[in-house]
Amino acid sequence: MTETQLPLGGITVIDFGQIYQGAYASVLMAKAGANVIKVEPPHGEPLRQRVPPGKTSTLSFAMMNCNKRGITLNLKNERGRQILFDLVAKADVLVENFGPGAMDNLGVGWDVLRHKNPRLIYASATGYGISGPNADNLAMDLTVQAASGVMSVTGEAGGQPMRVGVTMADIAGGTHLYAGIMTALYERDRTGHGRLVEIAMQEAVYFTLAGPLDIYHRTGKLPPRTGNVGGNTIVPYGVYPVKDGFVAIHTGTEQHWRNILVAAGRQELLDDPRLATMHDRGRHKDMVNDIVLTWTQSVTKAEVAAAARKHRIPVAPVRDVSEVMVDEHMHARGMLEWVEHPELGRVVMPTTPLRLHGAAVATFAPSPRLGEHNEEVLFEMLGLSAAEVAGLKREGVL
DSSP, X not given: OOGGGSTTXXXXXXXXXXXXXXXXXXXXXXXXXXXXXXXXXXXXXXXXXXXXXXXXXXXXXXXXXXXXXEEEOOTTSHHHHHHHHHHHTTOSEEEEOOOTTHHHHTTOSHHHHHHHOTTOEEEEEESSOSSSTTTTSOOOHHHHHHHHTXXXXXXXXXXXXXXXXXXXXXHHHXXXXXXXXXXXHHHHHHHOOOEEEEEEHHHHTGGGGHHHHHHXXXXXXXXXXXXXXXXXXXXXXXXXXXXXXXXXXXXXXXHHHHHHXXXXXXXXXXXXXXXXXXXXXXXXXXXXXXXXXXXXXXXXXXXXXXXXXXXXXXXXXXXXXXXXXXXXXXXXXXXXXXXXXXTTEEEEEEOOSOOOTTSOOOOOOOOOXXXXXXXXXXXXXXXXXXXXXXXXXXXXXX
């Protein structure tokens, strides 16, 4: 399967994505067959600097940067900027998630690059956007979770706000950035012109607040933090202990509740008027939770999972990362695969959550070492010789 037969084959991406947000957008493109060239400063991007001494990669770096080629480029150097101009002239997309104005301050922002290549899709991801009163506020996943309202509804009842345990704002931002790039590429097919695409993490996570916003709209009251327990609108809803851990249960319909009663052997309660509707169960939440607890505490995670399949109940065991990475289902679907990484050894790596049925998926290629493909890329795209590349390295351009 050649590169051009992959969905994004023939698309060249200049990737200044760092850490997670920008890097996630570009790795999705790389997995779809785009020629993604990761550009780092000579000392490496911030995520690479978190690597243990003597190493060049971590699993997180490998996940976000596989199937990319890597070069170094000093944009504070005039020759380095000229090399970028030459690369951009032959590229389709540029991705960056620096702070607002960072690329402009280096003389390589959208207003400059659009004239080097009128077909360029310039994709910028920031915390709060490139305009507005908060544009210059420093942003990280944690601070965006706080500013976006997500932390206000996360945590135990009566406790302090808590962050979500994963980098949800970064990944939400990267996902929306990818969508914006694809939209702009489609538009370019019709217009022939490039576009500045920008996303703000704060805006990307706003739709996750649909439930809390609905509560505030209906009641005029701020939704409380309830930990793993839901409000009175969906009952039962929450995380319950079992013999060997915990399970999450969500009864979105009346039939789900009836199926729980059957699975728990409590058919005598099927016609109990106190439990007839979601609103009734909300008024008798303690009774409902006692019923569910009596059942879950008598079984294991596997037994609950079997009952969920048999009786069609939205239930899942609470699993840790060591369990998820060997998940039989995700391996069977090809989302996860065991690969040999030149530095990390045999590890589990994700492929892509984007499924284009009938289309090929790029074969795994490990994340690049710092500047690994300087010579290859600069010869391929700009015709520079090995001696010229070596000279650029000595001069501090690479």
